[in-house]
Amino acid sequence: MSSLQDHRIRYFFEAVRLGSVRAAADFLDVAPSAVSRQISQLEHELATSLLERHRRGVRPTESGERVLAYYRQRLAQQELLMDSLQSLRGLHSGSITLAAGEGFIEDLVVPLTSFSLAYPKIELKVNVCGSNEVIRQVVEDEAHIGLVFNPASDPKIRSLAHHPQPVCAIVNPEHPLAIHQASVSLADLDQYRLALPEVSYGIRQIVTQAEHQQGISLAPTLTCNTIAMLRRYALLGGVALLPTFVVADDIRCKELVALSLQNAVFASTQTHLITRLGRQLSIGANRLLNQMLAEMTAFQPH
Structure with missing residues (x-):
């Protein structure tokens, strides 16, 4: 590909990365029409459609994905070249x-x-x-x-x-689960204040898998995107589902207790x-x- 085409690919790359032509234009400090024109010219030169436009922005076609893979590889090769010179x-x-x-x-x-x-x-x-x-x-x-x-x-x-990093039910030592049970089922959790991370976290995806397997739908009282808040929630009497390594210091100090979960999926993480x-x-x-x-x-x- 020529250097001109590589220049056009950057416009296409930024439109996909940022989700829209307008966002790419703002990032590149050019008019949206300039971004659209460069992408159209690139599509003409390659004789293929690269973008699908919809109400929420743009996404690459199958051909577009291959062009993006080329561009990312090219950037990686540039980085390697600069790195090899720096290593000298x-x-x-x-x-x-x-x-x-x-x-x-x-x-x-x-x-x-x-x-x-x-x-x-x-x-x-x-x-x-x-x-x-x-x-x-x-x-x-x-x-x-x-x-x-x-x-x-x-x-x-x-x-x-x-x-291996098994997910456990994390509670403080005075919690009823810690006093009366060595392991916990999903049904047990439904009786207490439960805190879970949001769906983008691997922990939540494991919980969803276990729910589907057992036909149970948990109703968390708290959903958040920070481990620190889940930990604090457990310290104050709630139940959090976490891998034990993220609260290892609290467990060593006996401020928190980790109870195994009975579904095997939690032990396979x-x-x-x-x-x-x-x-x-x-x-x-x-x-x-x-x-x-x-x-x-x-x-x-x-």
Whole structure:
């Protein structure tokens, strides 16, 4: 492809990434008509339709997906070239983006600090988000590496390491469930104030699977997008469904108790360290990835 076509592909890429031609125009600081014109010319040159337009914005056609894959690969190759040149100077510049669920933040501090001490000139960016967003950022090359709890199957991601992380009912020691039961069924949960993460979190997707299997529909009294609030809710007498590693310190201090859930699906959940399938990471990103792989035991249940 010519450089002119590559320039046009960027307009197409931003329209898809941002969801509309107008949003792409605002981001690129050009008129919407300029974005539409560049995309139309690209479609003409490639003799195929790249965008489907609907009331809520735009989405790529099957041909458009292939053009986007080419463009992302091209950007990744540019990054590798710059990284290889930087490596000749001893990794004195560059940046690495890691997407991770909120529950991993405490355990990430150690490997990220060690890496920063070894390579202080490399900027580390951490995006904290739900499981679906971690996968999206890795697939679309917005993040080099992802650390995610129980991700949905996706042919575009590669799992480099995984560890069991069962989901439990988390309560304080005075809660009736902690006093009278060693394990909990979904029916038991329906009697108490239940807090769950929103649907973009891997935990909620596991709960939905268990509900379907047992024909039960839970009615949470609290739904939120932060582990910190779920933890606090449990401390104050509610019930939260969480993997134990995110409240390990509270369990060690006996401020919270983890009760096993009787449905087998809750025992099958795992933490995964992921990258996009086929993506060649930069030297710096590879070194961080290898360090995280070596220290993956930090993400196992305590």
